[in-house]
Amino acid sequence: MRNSIKLLSTALGFAILTGCASVPMGSSEADAQLKTFTAPPADQSGLYIYRDSFVGQALKKSVSIDGQIIGETAKGVYFHRFLAPGKHVIGTESEFSDNTLTLVTEPGKNYYLRQYIKMGAFVGGANLEQISEEQAQRDLKGCCKLAASK
Numbered sequence: 001m002r003n004s005i006k007l008l009s010t011a012l013g014f015a016i017l018t019g020c021a022s023v024p025m026g027s028s029e030a031d032a033q034l035k036t037f038t039a040p041p042a043d044q045s046g047l048y049i050y051r052d053s054f055v056g057q058a059l060k061k062s063v064s065i066d067g068q069i070i071g072e073t074a075k076g077v078y079f080h081r082f083l084a085p086g087k088h089v090i091g092t093e094s095e096f097s098d099n100t101l102t103l104v105t106e107p108g109k110n111y112y113l114r115q116y117i118k119m120g121a122f123v124g125g126a127n128l129e130q131i132s133e134e135q136a137q138r139d140l141k142g143c144c145k146l147a148a149s150k
Contacts, residue, residue, distance in 0.1 A: 023073065023077060023147050025145055025146065031145055034048075034080050034146060035141055037137055039108055040108060040109070040110060041108075043084075043107055044082045044084065044085070044108075045083045045084070045105035045106060046080065046081075046082060047080065047081045047090075047105070047111050047112075048078055048079070048080050048111070049063055049078060049081075049090065049113045049114075049128070050077070050078035050079075050114055050136070050144045051074065051076070051077060051078070052139050052144060053115075053117050059124050061094075061115065062093040063091070065083070065089075065090055067089070069150060070150055071150050072147075074147075076144050076145060077144055077145055077147040078140055078144040078146060079146075089103075090113060092126040092128050094126050094127065095123055095125040096125075099126065101113065112131045112133060112135075112140075113128050113130055113131065114130075114131045114136065114139070115127070115128055
């Protein structure tokens with residue numbers, strides 16, 4: 001009996017970490033345009049937030065900018081926003097509370113954040129990291145599609 005419970009727990013954990021979640025998607029035209037990575041207008045900053053991690057494919061995790069949820073991520077999706085230059089707090093849903101990253105943006109520049117899933121006590125948590133322009137553009141072109149925003 002004990003081995004059956006262990007086996008079931010292991011199988012459930014594996015399914016949660018490797019299954020696939022889906023979220024509403026943006027248009028393919030907007031996706032293609034955003035992947036040209038054009039500089040934002042001179043009075044704004046551009047922000048790409050993407051998720052490309054293999055771990056936690058069954059999990060959807062919300063993303064917020066300055067306390068406003070913009071949507072949920074799944075593997076292989078990204079969001080894009082224009083922001084006023086300055087300080088912004090980007091958050092992502094994690095296991096017990098949101099994890100945040102403070103980003104100070106300059107006008108006319110694009111910024112790239114990668115959301116990744118990490119192991120948790122009960123379910124996977126999420127965190128954010130800033131990625132170089134070159135790496136992020138390769139990642140976005142190779143794996144990600146535009147997600148519809150709220």
